[in-house]
Amino acid sequence: MKTIEGKVVVLGAQGVGKTSMVVRYIGKMFSHHISPTIGASFFTCNINKGEIRVKLQVWDTAGQERFRSMAPMYYRNANAALLVFDITHPSSFSSIKSWVKELQRNVEEPLILCVVGNKTDLESQRKISREEAEQYAQSIAATYFEASALNDSGIEDIFLCCADGMVTLSQDKLVKTLRVTPSMNGRSDRDGQHDRVVVDHPTATEQRSPFCC
Amino acid sequence: MKICGPKLSLCGLIISVWGIIQLVSMGLFYYMNSVALLEDLPIEESYDDAKKFYADAENGYSMNAYNFVICSVWDYRIRQLLRMAGLTDGGSIFTSEFGVNSNSLQGVEDLGQTYDEGASNVADESLDSGVGESGLNDSDIRESDTVNVELMTSDLPRDILDNDLIVSDDDNDPRNLLMENEDWKAKERHVFILSSSGKPVYSRYGSEDKMVTLFGVMQALVSIIEDSDDTMESIHFGNNVIVFQRRGPLILVAVSKKRDSVVFLNNQLTYVYNQIVSVLTLMQINRIFKARQNYDLRRLLSGSERLIDHLLQFHETEPSIFVGGISCIPMPPSQRESISSAIVSTCSKIKNLVFAVLVANNRLITLVRKKRYSMSPSDLHLILNMVASSESLKTAEIWTPICLPHFNANGFLHAHVSYLTEDTQACLLLLTVDQEIFFQLSEAKMKLTERLKKNNSISVIDEVLKSPPSTWLSLHEIGVSKIRHFIYKCRKTYNVLSSPLQPPYDTPEDANKLFTKYQTTYFNMMDSNPQSQGYYQDSPEESVICLITDKYEILVAMEPLMKKQASLDLINRLIQWIQKEEDKFFLSNIPYL
Numbered sequence: 001m002k003t004i005e006g007k008v009v010v011l012g013a014q015g016v017g018k019t020s021m022v023v024r025y026i027g028k029m030f031s032h033h034i035s036p037t038i039g040a041s042f043f044t045c046n047i048n049k050g051e052i053r054v055k056l057q058v059w060d061t062a063g064q065e066r067f068r069s070m071a072p073m074y075y076r077n078a079n080a081a082l083l084v085f086d087i088t089h090p091s092s093f094s095s096i097k098s099w100v101k102e103l104q105r106n107v108e109e110p111l112i113l114c115v116v117g118n119k120t121d122l123e124s125q126r127k128i129s130r131e132e133a134e135q136y137a138q139s140i141a142a143t144y145f146e147a148s149a150l151n152d153s154g155i156e157d158i159f160l161c162c163a164d165g166m167v168t169l170s171q172d173k174l175v176k177t178l179r180v181t182p183s184m185n186g187r188s189d190r191d192g193q194h195d196r197v198v199v200d201h202p203t204a205t206e207q208r209s210p211f212c213c
Numbered sequence: 214m215k216i217c218g219p220k221l222s223l224c225g226l227i228i229s230v231w232g233i234i235q236l237v238s239m240g241l242f243y244y245m246n247s248v249a250l251l252e253d254l255p256i257e258e259s260y261d262d263a264k265k266f267y268a269d270a271e272n273g274y275s276m277n278a279y280n281f282v283i284c285s286v287w288d289y290r291i292r293q294l295l296r297m298a299g300l301t302d303g304g305s306i307f308t309s310e311f312g313v314n315s316n317s318l319q320g321v322e323d324l325g326q327t328y329d330e331g332a333s334n335v336a337d338e339s340l341d342s343g344v345g346e347s348g349l350n351d352s353d354i355r356e357s358d359t360v361n362v363e364l365m366t367s368d369l370p371r372d373i374l375d376n377d378l379i380v381s382d383d384d385n386d387p388r389n390l391l392m393e394n395e396d397w398k399a400k401e402r403h404v405f406i407l408s409s410s411g412k413p414v415y416s417r418y419g420s421e422d423k424m425v426t427l428f429g430v431m432q433a434l435v436s437i438i439e440d441s442d443d444t445m446e447s448i449h450f451g452n453n454v455i456v457f458q459r460r461g462p463l464i465l466v467a468v469s470k471k472r473d474s475v476v477f478l479n480n481q482l483t484y485v486y487n488q489i490v491s492v493l494t495l496m497q498i499n500r501i502f503k504a505r506q507n508y509d510l511r512r513l514l515s516g517s518e519r520l521i522d523h524l525l526q527f528h529e530t531e532p533s534i535f536v537g538g539i540s541c542i543p544m545p546p547s548q549r550e551s552i553s554s555a556i557v558s559t560c561s562k563i564k565n566l567v568f569a570v571l572v573a574n575n576r577l578i579t580l581v582r583k584k585r586y587s588m589s590p591s592d593l594h595l596i597l598n599m600v601a602s603s604e605s606l607k608t609a610e611i612w613t614p615i616c617l618p619h620f621n622a623n624g625f626l627h628a629h630v631s632y633l634t635e636d637t638q639a640c641l642l643l644l645t646v647d648q649e650i651f652f653q654l655s656e657a658k659m660k661l662t663e664r665l666k667k668n669n670s671i672s673v674i675d676e677v678l679k680s681p682p683s684t685w686l687s688l689h690e691i692g693v694s695k696i697r698h699f700i701y702k703c704r705k706t707y708n709v710l711s712s713p714l715q716p717p718y719d720t721p722e723d724a725n726k727l728f729t730k731y732q733t734t735y736f737n738m739m740d741s742n743p744q745s746q747g748y749y750q751d752s753p754e755e756s757v758i759c760l761i762t763d764k765y766e767i768l769v770a771m772e773p774l775m776k777k778q779a780s781l782d783l784i785n786r787l788i789q790w791i792q793k794e795e796d797k798f799f800l801s802n803i804p805y806l
Contacts, residue, residue, distance in 0.1 A: 014516055023608055035604040036516040039613020064516035070614055073648055
C-alpha cells in the first residue's frame with residue numbers, strides 16, 4: 001500500500017468558518033462558540049483511496065489581520081489550499097481573491113485550489129451567488145464547493161477532492177513537496193532518505209532559491 | 214419669584230451655541246488671514262523687514278485659527294467627558310469647565326480676549342446660574358511637571374445638575390445613546406485605548422464606534438496638557454479616578470469608581486499595553502504609526518479584544534498578578550522535579566528552543582529555560598492569559614507567533630501550544646526563535662506525553678487539580694484560623710502562595726471586595742513610603758494587614774477587632790509554616806535546557 005503525505009492549508013477572512021469546517025470533518029462535531037484561532041492549528045487525517053492511503057496535514061490558519069504577515073510560514077510547500085468564504089459576506093469573497101493572488105506569486109509548485117462557500121444554512125441572507133463563485137473558481141482553475149459546517153453538508157467532498165488531487169499530483173515527478181512512501185517493506189533506502197529530507201526540512205528548497213537567483 | 218426656569222435655560226442654550234459658532238467663525242477668519250484681525254495677532258509693533266513681517270503674521274494667523282477651533286471643540290466636548298467621568302453619580306458633574314480651558318489655552322485668552330472670554334463666559338455663566346459656583350480654579354492645577362487635577366464634587370441635588378446637562382448635549386444624537394445606557398454607566402471600571410491622533414482602539418465595554426466623541430475628549434485632554442510641557446497623569450473627584458498613560462503612539466485611560474489607587478490602575482494599564490505589544494510587537498506598532506498617524510489599529514487587533522477583556526478580568530481577580538509574582542500548582546517536590554527532568558531530556562537536543570512551560574488552570578506546573586534567559590512574571594501572565602482565553606487550543610496543536618515584551622518587545626517567539634492529552638488540563642508551551650521547527654516540537658511533545666504517562670506524572674497532575682485546595686493548605690490545621698485569607702510572595706523567586714477563598718469570601722462579589730481592599734492597601738504602601746514595613750487597616754468587616762520585608766511580602770485578611778500583637782503573632786506562625794512547606798508550593802529550581 002502506497003502512502004502519500006501532503007499539506008493542506010485553509011485560508012480565508014476572519015469568522016468565515018474555517019475552524020468549524022475542519023473540526024466538523026476531523027472531530028465530527030460543531031460548536032457555536034468557537035473562539036478565534038490564534039496562529040494556526042495543525043490537524044492530520046487519513047483518507048484511503050483504493051490502494052493508496054492519503055495522509056493530509058491540515059493547517060487551519062487564523063483569519064485575523066494580524067496573522068496575515070505570518071501566512072507564508074503556513075502556506076509554504078502546501079500542496080492544496082482551501083479558500084473559504086462566507087456566502088453572506090461579500091468582503092470575505094473579495095478577500096479570497098487577494099489570497100489567490102498571493103499564492104500565485106509565492107508558491108511555485110502546482111497547487112490544488114478549492115474555493116469553498118461556507119454557511120449555506122444561511123441561504124436567505126446569501127450575497128454571493130453560486131454562479132458568481134463558480135465562475136471565479138473556473139477562472140483560477142479551482143474547484144468550487146458549497147458547504148455548511150453547521151448542517152454538515154458538502155464538507156467531506158472538499159477533503160476527498162484534495163485527496164484525489166494529491167494522488168494525481170503524486171504521479172508528477174516534478175512535485176517534490178509530496179512525500180510518497182511506496183510501502184512499508186518495499187521501500188528503498190534511497191527513496192526514504194530523499195523524502196525525509198524534503199519533508200522534515202520544508203524550507204530546504206525554499207531557503208536556497210532566494211540566494212541563488 | 215422663579216428665575217431658574219426654562220426660559221433662562223433656553224436663553225443660556227442660545228448664548229452657548231452662539232459661543233461655539235462665534236469661535237468657529239473666528240477660527241475661519243483667522244484661517245483666511247482676514248486683515249481686520251491683524252490687530253489681534255501676537256506680532257511686534259514695528260518691522261524693518263517685510264518678509265519677517267509676513268512670516269510672523271502668517272504664523273500668528275494660523276496659530277490663532279488653530280486655537281479658536283480647539284477652543285470651540287473643547288467647549289462642546291469637555292462637557293461630554295465630564296459626563297462620562299461622572300458616569301452614574303450625577304453629583305460629581307462639575308461646572309466651570311472653562312477654568313481648565315482658559316488656563317491651558319493661555320494664548321487664546323491673550324489674543325482673542327474679547328471673543329473668547331465674552332462668548333465662553335456668558336455660556337459658562339448661563340450653565341452655572343442654576344447651580345452656583347463650584348468646581349475648579351486655576352489654582353487647583355498645580356504647576357509641576359506632572360499634573361494631578363483635583364476636582365471638587367458638587368454637593369448639589371442631582372436633578373438640578375441633570376437639567377443643566379440637557380442644555381449642553383444633543384440627546385437625539387445616536388452616538389450619545391451608549392453613554393445614556395444604564396448598564397454601561399454602571400460598570401465600575403472602564404478601560405479605553407486610543408491612538409495619539411484620537412482614533413479609538415479599544416474600549417472595555419460597548420462599541421468604540423459609539424463613543425468617538427468621548428475618545429476625542431480624552432485625546433484633547435492629553436494633548437492640551439502636553440502642549441504646555443506637562444503630562445496628564447490622573448484626575449480625581451470623589452471616589453472616581455481617571456488615570457492616563459501615554460505609551461508611544463498610544464494613550465491608555467482607566468476610569469474607576471472604586472477609589473482605586475493610581476498605582477493599581479497604572480499597573481493594569483501597563484498589563485494591557487504589554488498585551489497589545491505581545492500581539493503586535495513594539496516594532497510593528499511604531500512602524501505603523503510612523504507611516505500613518507491616523508491608522509485604525511482595530512484592524513490589526515480584531516479578534517484580540519477578548520485577550521484584553523480576559524486579561525483585565527484576570528488582573529482583577531488573580532492575586533499573583535497584582536503582587537507581581539507567579540503561583541504554582543502544589544505538588545510534592547520530587548514529582549515536580551521528575552516532570553522537569555522529563556522535559557529537559559526530551560527537549561535538550563532541540564536547537565533554538567528557549568522556554569518550555571507547563572501550565573494548568575492559570576497556574577504554573579514547571580518551567581524550563583535556556584541558559585542566560587529568564588522569564589519575567591508578567592510575560593508568564595500573558596502566556597497564561599492566552600491559554601485561558603483560547604478554547605480552540607483544546608482541539609489541536611497550535612503554532613503561533615507571540616511576543617513577550619520583557620523578553621524582547623521587538624520580535625516574535627514562535628509557540629507550539631498543546632494540551633498534553635485530550636482530557637487533562639495541563640497545557641504545554643514550547644517557545645522557540647526558529648519558525649521552522651514545528652514538526653520537531655510536535656514530535657518532542659508526543660515523546661514527552663509518553664514519558665509523563667509512563668512515570669505517572671499526568672495522573673498526579675490531574676489528581677492535584679481535582680483535589681480540594683484544603684488538602685494542601687488549611688489555615689485551620691496550621692492553627693491560624695483567625696486568619697481568613699492571605700497572599701504571600703517570596704521576593705527572591707517571585708513565587709506566590711494564596712489561601713483558597715472560603716467564607717465570607719466565597720462569592721465573587723465578596724472576593725472582589727477583598728481584593729480591592731488588598732490592592733488599595735498594597736499599592737498605597739508601595740506608593741506612599743517604600744521604607745515602611747507594615748500597614749494595618751481596620752474595618753468592621755475585617756482587618757487587612759500588609760507586611761513587606763526583604764524576603765517576603767504578605768497581605769492578610771484577619772477577623773476584625775483583634776489586638777495588633779496577637780495578629781502579628783499569628784502571621785509569624787503562618788510565615789514559619791510557609792517557609793517550612795514552601796517546596797510543595799514553589800518552583801524554586803528552574804532547570805536549564
